[in-house]
Amino acid sequence: MSGAGTGAELRLVTPGEAIETSSGVRAGTGTISYGDAIIATKVGWVNNNNGVISVDPINSAYMPRSGDLVIGVIESVRNNLWFADVNGPFNGLLPMSLAPWKVEFGAAREQMDIGDVMLARVQEVDEAHNIVLTMKGVGLRRLKEGFMLEVSMTHISRIRGDNDSTLNMLKDATDCRIIVGDNGRLWIDGDSEGLSVMKKIIDFVRNEGHKENFKATLVEFIEDARRNL
Amino acid sequence: MVELVPKLLQQELKRLAENDQRIDGRSRWESRDIKLETNCLYNAEGSAKVTWGETIIYAGVKFEVRTPWPDRPAQGSLMCGAELRPVAGRKYEPGPPSPESIELGRVVDRGIRESGCIDMDSLCIIPGEKVLGIMIDIHVLSDKGNIFDACALGAIAALRTAIVPAERFDVGEDYPLAVSMTPTMCSFTRVGGRYVLDANDEEELGGNERIHITLGDEGHLHSLQKGLKGTFTPAEFDEILQVAQQRCAELAELVNSQEA
Amino acid sequence: MMGGYGDIKLLREDGLRLDGRKVDEMREVEIEAGILPAADGSAWVKHGLNVAVCAVYGPMEAHPRKIQRQDRCVIDVRYNMAPFSTSDRIRPGYNRRSREISKVTAESLESVVLVERYPRSKIRVEIEILAAEAGTRCVGITAAAVALADAGIPMRDLIVGVAAGKIEDTVVLDLDKAEDNYGQADLPMGILPTTGEIAFLQMDGDLSIEEYNTCVEYNMKAAKEIHELQKDALKRRYEEKMRGES
Incomplete structure (x- = not known):
C-alpha cells in the first residue's frame, strides 16, 4: 500500500486505461506495455516507484509464491x-x-x-x-485453538502496517494473539472479551481498510471499542 | 461442491453459544436487516427483490391461460419453483436442478399453497376449458445464509402485488390478483448446539440441522420442514415455535405494507 | 427479421423512432459494480428496460480435468434468462440459444482477460438476465467486463456490448423490442473501448456494405459512451470507500 496516506494525490485506474506514455518508465505489476503506453490491467491505485509504474489492485485473488x-x-x-x-x-x-x-x-x-x-x-x-x-x-x-478469519488480499498489508506497527497495536489493544497469513487469512486467539474486540476491529478493517486516513480512524475505533467493553 | 468446514469454525461457534453470543454479534433470536422492494422487474406480472443481510433473491410471477386438469375442471393452478444457479455462490454448480433447489422450491410452494391464500376456484375463466395458471419463479443471486426465509418472503410479496394480464389473454381487463393471506417463513438452524434464528453463511457452514416453519395470518402452521443431519426435541420445537409466531407476524406486516 | 411486416411503422413522420430516440441515440444505461456479496466480483446493468446481473468466481481449479489448459485459464460463461424475464415465461434450463451466446461471449472475454496468468484454472462468469427487452447478449457482455474487473481479474481492456441495426431501410443504434422484432437487421458487437478492436460479432438480416459501415460507426460511438459508465461504476465503488461515504 505504498502511496496511500503519503498525501500525494492518488489516481484510480481501470483495465485498459493508459497510465503513462513517457519514455524511461517500465511496466510493473498490474500493468502491461502496449505500444508506447503503459496500460492498467486492474482496478487500483497508480504507483510510480523510481520509474516502475504499477497498479496497487483494490481486489485481487491470492496467487501463492514461494516463501509465503x-x-x-x-x-x-x-x-x-x-x-x-x-x-x-x-x-x-x-x-x-x-x-x-x-x-x-x-x-x-x-x-x-x-x-x-x-x-x-x-x-x-x-x-x-x-x-x-x-x-x-x-x-x-x-x-488447535483460536479462530480463522478471511480478509481481502489488499487489507493484509493494512493490518500489518509499516514494520508491523498496526499489528502490534492490535495485539496490545486486545491482548490477543494474531497471525497474519500472506493468503488473506488471519488467525486470532485470546480470551472472550479480547476476541470480540478483535473481531470488531477486523470488521472495521474490512469496511474501512481502503481509506486514506485508515490508521488514524483505526486508533479512534480501538479506543472506542475498549471504552465500551 | 461439498464445502470444507474448518474445525476452528465449529469450535468457535460452540464457544460463542456457551457465552450466549453469535458470530456476527447478533442475539439468538435477532434477524439481519431486511429490505423488500416490489414491482422491480419489467415483464414479470408481479415481482420482488429481497435483500436479507447479504443474501439477495428475486421472485417473479407469470400467468398462463391453459386447459384445466380433467379432475378439477373449474380450478386454476399455482406452481412455485426456485433456482439455485451457479450465480448464487461458489459452492453452486451448473447442471440439472439440484435436490437442494427442488427442496427450497417445494417448501416455499407448500407454505403458500396450503395457507389457502389463493382461491383456486377464482382462477377459472371457462369451466372445463380455460383456467389461469400462476407460476412463481424464485432466483437466488447471492447466498449468504438463510435463503429459505428470503425466498418465501419474496414469493408472497411478488404474489401479493401481481396484476393478472387479462387483456393480453383476451379475457377482460387487467386486475390485481386476489391473495387473502400473507404466509411467511421463519427458519432456525442449530449452531454451536442450540437453535438460532436466521443463520448467516458461516453459521450454516459450521452448524447442523435446520427447521423451517411457515405460519399464516392466524398463526396456524402451513408448512414444516426439517433439513440436514441431526435431531431435535419437542421442547426445542416449542421454544422456536414461539419465536416464529412473533417473527412471522412482523414479516407479514412488512409484506402488507408494500401494497399501499 | 426480414421485413414483411408492412403495416408496422417504426419511424415517425419527424424521423424520430417510436420511443422518441434519434437514429443514432442509445437507450439509457445505468451500471453498478460489486452488488452481489457472495461473488468475487459482480455488476448490475440496466440498459433500457433490460436488466442483467453478472457474478464472477475464481480463478479456481478447472474441473473436470479434461477442460484444463496447461498454458492458460478457461472462461466458463453461463448466459441465462430468468423464467420471468420475458413476456412469455421461459422454462428454466439451458437451450440452444443460451448455449451459443455463452460460447461466443466466453471467447470474446478470453480476448481481453490475461488468461495466460492462470494456467489450469477457470474463471466462472454467470450472466443472469432478469428482464429482457432486446439486446440482452450485449448487456451481458457489458456487465461481465465490469464484474471481471471488480473481481480483480487482469484484463488488457474492458469490453462493451452494443448493437446497431436497420429499420425501414434506415440504420439505427441500439434496437428496442419492436425494432428487433420488426426491423430488417441486427448487428451486435463486443468492442474493446480503448483500442477499438472487436471481440464479439454476430449479425442477422440484410445490410448493404454502406449500411454495415454506418452500423459499425454507431456502435463505436456508443461503446465510448458505455465505457465511461463502466469506468464510473468501478471508480464510484472504490472512491466512495476511499472517501468514507459508503
Missing part, C-alpha cells in the same frame, strides 16, 4: 501426504517429508485430519501452479 506464510485448511489426507486449501486456485500439497512429525504409513490422519487448520510456508510453486507446502520451520504447526 499461509493458513491452510486440510481438505484431504492420503497415506503419506496432506492436501490443504490455501485460499488460492489450487490446493497445496504437504508431503510427509516436510511435516513436523514422523508417522506410521497410513496414520497421517492421526496428526492432521480433514478440517484441521494449519500454519505452513509455501516451499515452492512450479510453472503449472502446483504448490508444495512445508511445516518445518519456527512456529509452523497445527492451529
Whole structure:
C-alpha cells in the first residue's frame, strides 16, 4: 500500500486505461506495455516507484509464491501426504517429508485430519501452479485453538502496517494473539472479551481498510471499542 | 461442491453459544436487516427483490391461460419453483436442478399453497376449458445464509402485488390478483448446539440441522420442514415455535405494507 | 427479421423512432459494480428496460480435468434468462440459444482477460438476465467486463456490448423490442473501448456494405459512451470507500 496516506494525490485506474506514455518508465505489476503506453490491467491505485509504474489492485485473488506464510485448511489426507486449501486456485500439497512429525504409513490422519487448520510456508510453486507446502520451520504447526478469519488480499498489508506497527497495536489493544497469513487469512486467539474486540476491529478493517486516513480512524475505533467493553 | 468446514469454525461457534453470543454479534433470536422492494422487474406480472443481510433473491410471477386438469375442471393452478444457479455462490454448480433447489422450491410452494391464500376456484375463466395458471419463479443471486426465509418472503410479496394480464389473454381487463393471506417463513438452524434464528453463511457452514416453519395470518402452521443431519426435541420445537409466531407476524406486516 | 411486416411503422413522420430516440441515440444505461456479496466480483446493468446481473468466481481449479489448459485459464460463461424475464415465461434450463451466446461471449472475454496468468484454472462468469427487452447478449457482455474487473481479474481492456441495426431501410443504434422484432437487421458487437478492436460479432438480416459501415460507426460511438459508465461504476465503488461515504 505504498502511496496511500503519503498525501500525494492518488489516481484510480481501470483495465485498459493508459497510465503513462513517457519514455524511461517500465511496466510493473498490474500493468502491461502496449505500444508506447503503459496500460492498467486492474482496478487500483497508480504507483510510480523510481520509474516502475504499477497498479496497487483494490481486489485481487491470492496467487501463492514461494516463501509465503499461509493458513491452510486440510481438505484431504492420503497415506503419506496432506492436501490443504490455501485460499488460492489450487490446493497445496504437504508431503510427509516436510511435516513436523514422523508417522506410521497410513496414520497421517492421526496428526492432521480433514478440517484441521494449519500454519505452513509455501516451499515452492512450479510453472503449472502446483504448490508444495512445508511445516518445518519456527512456529509452523497445527492451529488447535483460536479462530480463522478471511480478509481481502489488499487489507493484509493494512493490518500489518509499516514494520508491523498496526499489528502490534492490535495485539496490545486486545491482548490477543494474531497471525497474519500472506493468503488473506488471519488467525486470532485470546480470551472472550479480547476476541470480540478483535473481531470488531477486523470488521472495521474490512469496511474501512481502503481509506486514506485508515490508521488514524483505526486508533479512534480501538479506543472506542475498549471504552465500551 | 461439498464445502470444507474448518474445525476452528465449529469450535468457535460452540464457544460463542456457551457465552450466549453469535458470530456476527447478533442475539439468538435477532434477524439481519431486511429490505423488500416490489414491482422491480419489467415483464414479470408481479415481482420482488429481497435483500436479507447479504443474501439477495428475486421472485417473479407469470400467468398462463391453459386447459384445466380433467379432475378439477373449474380450478386454476399455482406452481412455485426456485433456482439455485451457479450465480448464487461458489459452492453452486451448473447442471440439472439440484435436490437442494427442488427442496427450497417445494417448501416455499407448500407454505403458500396450503395457507389457502389463493382461491383456486377464482382462477377459472371457462369451466372445463380455460383456467389461469400462476407460476412463481424464485432466483437466488447471492447466498449468504438463510435463503429459505428470503425466498418465501419474496414469493408472497411478488404474489401479493401481481396484476393478472387479462387483456393480453383476451379475457377482460387487467386486475390485481386476489391473495387473502400473507404466509411467511421463519427458519432456525442449530449452531454451536442450540437453535438460532436466521443463520448467516458461516453459521450454516459450521452448524447442523435446520427447521423451517411457515405460519399464516392466524398463526396456524402451513408448512414444516426439517433439513440436514441431526435431531431435535419437542421442547426445542416449542421454544422456536414461539419465536416464529412473533417473527412471522412482523414479516407479514412488512409484506402488507408494500401494497399501499 | 426480414421485413414483411408492412403495416408496422417504426419511424415517425419527424424521423424520430417510436420511443422518441434519434437514429443514432442509445437507450439509457445505468451500471453498478460489486452488488452481489457472495461473488468475487459482480455488476448490475440496466440498459433500457433490460436488466442483467453478472457474478464472477475464481480463478479456481478447472474441473473436470479434461477442460484444463496447461498454458492458460478457461472462461466458463453461463448466459441465462430468468423464467420471468420475458413476456412469455421461459422454462428454466439451458437451450440452444443460451448455449451459443455463452460460447461466443466466453471467447470474446478470453480476448481481453490475461488468461495466460492462470494456467489450469477457470474463471466462472454467470450472466443472469432478469428482464429482457432486446439486446440482452450485449448487456451481458457489458456487465461481465465490469464484474471481471471488480473481481480483480487482469484484463488488457474492458469490453462493451452494443448493437446497431436497420429499420425501414434506415440504420439505427441500439434496437428496442419492436425494432428487433420488426426491423430488417441486427448487428451486435463486443468492442474493446480503448483500442477499438472487436471481440464479439454476430449479425442477422440484410445490410448493404454502406449500411454495415454506418452500423459499425454507431456502435463505436456508443461503446465510448458505455465505457465511461463502466469506468464510473468501478471508480464510484472504490472512491466512495476511499472517501468514507459508503
